[in-house]
Amino acid sequence: MKEKNYQTLREALNRLPEYASPTDGWDRLHRNLTPALAERLPSYQPPAEVWNALSQNLHQEASVVRNSPKLAWRRNPVVRLTGMVAGFLLLLLAGTVIWSSVDHGPKVKYARSQEVNPAAVIPDWDENEDSFVKVMAEIEARNEPNLNTLALEFDELTTAKEDIKAMLVAYGDDPKIIRQMAEIERDRSDVYRRIIIEL
Amino acid sequence: MRNLPIYFFALLALLGTCVRAQTENALREVVTKTIEDTYKYTPGKELAVEGEKAEIFVETWDKQKIQVKVVMTARHPQLEWAEKDLENLEYISEVAGQKIFLRNRRKDDNYRAKSELTIHYYITLPEECPVYLKSHFGGATISNLRNQLRINGEFSAINIDNVHGLLDIRTRFGDITGERIDGNVVINSRRSDINLFDVGGNFTINATYGELRLSPNLRMRDLQINADKSDVYLFEPIGGEGVAYELSLNNGEVKLPNGRKVIELEKTTEVRRFAIQPNRERIGTVTATVSFGDLYLAKQNKEVEALRAGRN
Numbered sequence: 001m002k003e004k005n006y007q008t009l010r011e012a013l014n015r016l017p018e019y020a021s022p023t024d025g026w027d028r029l030h031r032n033l034t035p036a037l038a039e040r041l042p043s044y045q046p047p048a049e050v051w052n053a054l055s056q057n058l059h060q061e062a063s064v065v066r067n068s069p070k071l072a073w074r075r076n077p078v079v080r081l082t083g084m085v086a087g088f089l090l091l092l093l094a095g096t097v098i099w100s101s102v103d104h105g106p107k108v109k110y111a112r113s114q115e116v117n118p119a120a121v122i123p124d125w126d127e128n129e130d131s132f133v134k135v136m137a138e139i140e141a142r143n144e145p146n147l148n149t150l151a152l153e154f155d156e157l158t159t160a161k162e163d164i165k166a167m168l169v170a171y172g173d174d175p176k177i178i179r180q181m182a183e184i185e186r187d188r189s190d191v192y193r194r195i196i197i198e199l
Numbered sequence: 200m201r202n203l204p205i206y207f208f209a210l211l212a213l214l215g216t217c218v219r220a221q222t223e224n225a226l227r228e229v230v231t232k233t234i235e236d237t238y239k240y241t242p243g244k245e246l247a248v249e250g251e252k253a254e255i256f257v258e259t260w261d262k263q264k265i266q267v268k269v270v271m272t273a274r275h276p277q278l279e280w281a282e283k284d285l286e287n288l289e290y291i292s293e294v295a296g297q298k299i300f301l302r303n304r305r306k307d308d309n310y311r312a313k314s315e316l317t318i319h320y321y322i323t324l325p326e327e328c329p330v331y332l333k334s335h336f337g338g339a340t341i342s343n344l345r346n347q348l349r350i351n352g353e354f355s356a357i358n359i360d361n362v363h364g365l366l367d368i369r370t371r372f373g374d375i376t377g378e379r380i381d382g383n384v385v386i387n388s389r390r391s392d393i394n395l396f397d398v399g400g401n402f403t404i405n406a407t408y409g410e411l412r413l414s415p416n417l418r419m420r421d422l423q424i425n426a427d428k429s430d431v432y433l434f435e436p437i438g439g440e441g442v443a444y445e446l447s448l449n450n451g452e453v454k455l456p457n458g459r460k461v462i463e464l465e466k467t468t469e470v471r472r473f474a475i476q477p478n479r480e481r482i483g484t485v486t487a488t489v490s491f492g493d494l495y496l497a498k499q500n501k502e503v504e505a506l507r508a509g510r511n
Contacts, residue, residue: 106236106292117227117276160372160390163354167336170305171252172274172284172315177336180354180372187390
């Protein structure tokens with residue numbers, strides 16, 4: 001907000017009288033506050049009989065509580081032992097629950113045994129590859145649609161055979177894989193026979 | 200003659216040694232590593248397994264947990280080799296968000312194993328847990344699932360029993376055998392035989408180079424078959440006179456059952472098309488397109504029906 005009579009206000013303010021605090025004002029304040037108010041209050045000691053009466057009353061109440069029939073069972077050693085056992089069992093149970101809820105990761109076990117060694121497998125599946133290669137070369141040379149279709153089929157089976165051979169290298173002579181090899185070889189032979197007829 | 204007993208005992212000792220050596224050679228060491236783990240299941244979680252040369256078995260239970268047991272085995276006449284080859288196998292499990300991912304691999308891909316190595320997964324989970332299996336060699340056996348099952352297999356036999364829901368199966372060089380399947384099912388197969396029995400719902404089967412033997416039940420609403428260079432054997436359920444057929448053949452033979460009114464729609468040297476109208480209210484449709492293969496349609500026999508009734 002803009003002051004409309006700024007000059008008049010400034011002159012009026014300048015005419016106001018100025019006051020300064022006495023130079024020893026802070027020292028006088030400090031002197032009045034020392035010593036502190038709490039230190040200046042009077043102190044009184046209670047008579048000795050007050051403390052004796054208090055002590056006597058407390059002792060009587062404690063003995064009343066101790067001798068109360070409601071709490072007498074607490075002093076029973078069997079109850080105390082039972083309580084300790086219950087507490088222990090409770091801790092055990094809580095521990096078990098916490099232990100079982102925590103993920104301990106996978107359990108790993110090793111075992112050894114022996115079994116009858118199966119008959120060795122003779123890897124004879126590559127014995128006729130030379131004749132297959134020759135036929136495929138002839139198909140490529142002739143470049144006829146029917147033969148090319150059969151060649152593609154044969155190639156797919158040959159790729160599958162290579163996959164199976166790779167598995168036999170990586171995982172050993174598993175009878176199941178060898179049966180798959182036999183099946184692929186029969187399919188390849190079937191395609192090969194169809195190629196021979198076309199040739 | 201006086202030395203005869205000595206020769207006799209020497210011969211016995213020799214034979215004994217031979218037999219012992221033979222027995223020792225006939226045995227091989229089997230070293231097994233078993234890994235067991237359990238995961239808490241909550242709705243929304245799914246399990247993905249990628250197995251290589253692994254037999255995967257998936258079963259269900261009532262608990263809200265997924266239990267996994269992986270058994271890796273090495274077999275070799277020498278213990279050292281069995282142990283060394285087993286060390287090259289690695290099982291990895293990861294949890295990423297809602298997905299639990301399990302797989303096995305070889306630590307060194309170029310390592311040449313001397314032992315016969317096998318891996319088995321035994322997985323038990325709630326029936327509503329979606330499952331995705333990828334299997335390269337080996338096999339997968341799944342039963343009693345009720346939600347979603349996806350399988351991508353190569354050189355892996357797939358066995359499914361009593362599975363309902365969404366099924367998506369892709370397989371190459373791996374046969375499929377299924378029983379008691381109900382839901383929306385898509386199968387894409389190449390060089391794989393498919394044998395399905397007591398199946399219903401909506402099925403789409405695209406097969407190349409395979410033999411399909413399908414025995415749907417009366418709950419089959421829509422069965423679409425696209426078979427290329429494959430033979431298809433369809434066995435209609437007893438009481439299935441309400442099923443309509445649309446059959447198309449390209450360069451193939453067809454054999455249809457007696458007692459149904461067959462309408463021939465097209466007949467050329469290569470293509471033949473048939474329609475079989477339902478004898479009563481339509482309960483489902485079967486559409487089959489077969490190229491360079493044969494199609495057989497026949498009734499399921501009573502023995503098969505009785506077997507099914509006995510099981511239910």
